[in-house]
Amino acid sequence: MSRQLIILICVLVLSCKSESSQPGGTQSPPDQGESQKLEAQTRKADTIEDKQPAAADRFPAPEGWREITAADDGFFLDIRYATTNNFVDAIMYGCGKCFLRAEVADKLLQIRDELQKKNLGIKLFDCYRPAPVQERLWEKVPNASYVTPPWKGSQHNRGVALDLTITTADGEQLDMGTAFDYFGEEAHHTYTQHSAEIQANRTLLKTLMEHYGFASIRTEWWHYSIASMQDLAVSRWEWGCEE
Numbered sequence: 001m002s003r004q005l006i007i008l009i010c011v012l013v014l015s016c017k018s019e020s021s022q023p024g025g026t027q028s029p030p031d032q033g034e035s036q037k038l039e040a041q042t043r044k045a046d047t048i049e050d051k052q053p054a055a056a057d058r059f060p061a062p063e064g065w066r067e068i069t070a071a072d073d074g075f076f077l078d079i080r081y082a083t084t085n086n087f088v089d090a091i092m093y094g095c096g097k098c099f100l101r102a103e104v105a106d107k108l109l110q111i112r113d114e115l116q117k118k119n120l121g122i123k124l125f126d127c128y129r130p131a132p133v134q135e136r137l138w139e140k141v142p143n144a145s146y147v148t149p150p151w152k153g154s155q156h157n158r159g160v161a162l163d164l165t166i167t168t169a170d171g172e173q174l175d176m177g178t179a180f181d182y183f184g185e186e187a188h189h190t191y192t193q194h195s196a197e198i199q200a201n202r203t204l205l206k207t208l209m210e211h212y213g214f215a216s217i218r219t220e221w222w223h224y225s226i227a228s229m230q231d232l233a234v235s236r237w238e239w240g241c242e243e
């Protein structure tokens, strides 16, 4: 056999081999040893997950949303609708959790960082509120002065609003002049009879929130939302509560 012929046969064999490994080419299945190895790896991964299931895996927030937690994010959570300590005197959430649209959560984390520099913290009273909860609230209090009608939808139902106050590093609330969800003119931003300390506390919160793009409403010192996201759809997703 001539040298040229041998080279030609080699080229043909190699090109066939490389063609068969292209996508769409004929693939031989992995041998049994290989597939057993893969199976073992999968089992190992399952076992690790079974031992340490991440909350986010068990009750995933919708894509583009984020959970804010006391443990991971350094907030104080006092989600009132998970208790009877609220203006409807009824438990509206199975458990107290804080979910927000991711962009809103990112802003909140930056505000937390700013306050931590001053040795202060944040307490959250309410974040995302599922639309079915808004409907149940409306059934209890069908009065638009206190509850946003479900057909309109609250900014809380869109995951772009939150109710919060400033605390000391230990979680003690700064004096804002009224309790959360106090319905009266003392809770209004326009009320001018509070002490200088209370005014300063409110101004600290409002200035920081506005700096990061949040807007306030006149009647509630604790409520802030991202005005540019107010046209997003309300969400009916509800979080799970099992440990």
Ligand SMILES: [Zn+2]
Pocket (backbone or CB within 6 Å): 126, 156, 161, 162, 163, 222, 223, 224
């Ligand atoms: Zn609110």
